[in-house]
Amino acid sequence: MVPVIIADFWYIGVIYRFLLWIIKVSICIYIFLLGLLPLVFRYSYQVQKKILFLNFVHWPLGIDLSKPETVGIKGARNFYLTTDENVKIGTWQILPQSLINESLPESEESYEALLRNATRPVFLYMHGNSGNRASSHRVELYQLFQRLNFHVICFDYRSYGDSDNVDLSEMGVINDSKFVLEWLIKIVNNSAPIFVWGHSLGTGVSSHVLAILASNDVNPAGLFLESPFNNLADEITEHPLAQIFKHLPWFHWVIVQPLYNNQLRFESDRHIGKIQCPIMILHAEDDNVVPFSLGEKLFNAANELHGYNIEQIQMTRIDSSYGLGHKYICRYKDLPRIIENFVTQSSKKAMPNKN
Template identity: 50%
Template sequence: MKSKYYYIIFIFLLILTSITLDILYTKIITFCVITSLVVFYLVCATIIPFFIRYSRSVQKQIVFLNKIPFPINIDLKKPETLGINGARNFYLHTNENVKVGVWQLLPQLYLNENKIIDDDYFDNVLSNTSIPIIVYLHGIFSNRALDHRIGLYKLLQKMNYHVITFDYRCFGDSDCADLSEIGVVEDSQYVLQWIMEKVKNNSTPIFVWGHSLGSGISLHTLAQLTAKNIHISGLFLESPFTNIADVYRGTIFYKLFSFLPWFYWSVIEPVDKQNLKFQSDKYIGVIKCPIIVIHAEDDEIVPFKLGEKLYNTGLQLHGMSTNNLQMISIKSTFNCGHKNIYKYEKLPEIIENFITKCSPAVKLDK
């Protein structure tokens, strides 16, 4: 009988020990997790901001993200290996002697298997064309070979437009010179003016398409060209923003740490002092050519409200006139986000209508 009681007591003590250990283990795990989160938060709140404050290279990486090696194992010299037909790779050297990697895509109607398509052919077509040329300025990260960028090139090519795209300094296979807002704007300005000089037909429509950060580079570039009385036919702004400071304010990092008294001093002010401002809300008022803003409501990288704010600012700066400024909002149900607008089923119609409005004399054999 006693052994039975001893057995019950033993089981009870075993269960009690198990529960105690379980509670203790849970508390230890909880303590470790909370401690890790506190340490992580303190690092993000103190060490990282001060590191950003005193590291110019980190400040630039925050804005450009140009050193991320993706996609990997690609040869930018051979666009055909990426599924792009009727394209060539070549290099330009800017006034600062910065080598810039460029792709030129021919309109679909020029792709004839019976023709020898060499560099002379590309040059001749570009020099003598009357078909619209669209110059694409990409955003942050990687190079001219990202999938969504190639997707847009192919769409424009299929619509029988010339496409020219390039990598700014320190992107892709372009030379790594001083990376700055002024630097990428000078690269863009050089490529645009090279195209204008290359095209013999002065009536050939030339458009610029700027995506994300490329929208800010586009507006700054065209503002400088406008000051020289040089104008293009029209400007596409895909997923644009007002300025870099506003983009920062929409990030999770800003929302978590902006209450810290040293946040502006350590994160915002250094970038501002490097003139990495990309003040699209300033330059949009200078541009004389027609502008179309295209933004998806489900954009989680550059919030839709920033594109809308830029559009409204543009209207105010242009006397509330919609003659040269329009905006296309894409509903969230289409799942276009930040980089899939090229898949939007109505995009070809939007592009064609805008180009026709800007250059009504252009007729394409499609």
């Protein structure tokens, strides 16, 4: 009987020590998540940039960006542009389907000549955070553009892909993108309409770039905003990962305000009022990265700023039943028709850029 009682006390002691360990670990995790980590975020600009841009996430792995064919793109060349800030930008030029035949261009000059003499629309793609220009969902979209017989230019901002690893900032990626768009406008020289397509963070980039250029009366034929947010403050607040923190009294002071103070704002709802070309917003209801409500907020802000001009601002709401989420609007069955209709309407209205 005594040994049984001793055994019972031993088991109780083990359970007690285990529960005590669980409590200690939980307290440490709680202090780390709700105390130490937020303070590190508030006072470290480097941490803020890393979390926002996610440029340290390199995927797909093992891809040679100098060879677009390794990700299934035919009729493409890799090249590099050097900006006026001396930043090297890795870039792909992808030919429309009608120009892909058995004898593909053999030189940089022949590829560029096809762009200079383009008669079909040219799309400039600005990607979101993480990964690079070879990420699979981006490649799917390029291939769709290619099937629609459009020229495509896509590139990696500084510190992404094989572009120069230099300090990241909002104005840094804006300046990179502005340089590429101005280069493209000069190369095409009004021979074909140019459209800009931004996805996720790229919607904040493209909106800001086009607002800057519009002040100099330089405008592309149209802008597509795929899965956009209205401004970074709202995106940070509404992001799923923020939901456990957002109701805490220090959330805005610790998380949102430091980004704003460090000029990481991406205020598309302000910039969009300055954009002069037609705008198409595309957003899926089941987007779990940028909530659909933020795309609606941007649409409403654009309508107010542009006087509810339905020819200037359009929005396509994609039902959640399609399961396309944040990345795969490129698979939406009606997307080719939507793109072609918007391109046709916008191309007719496009006026030559003043250089």
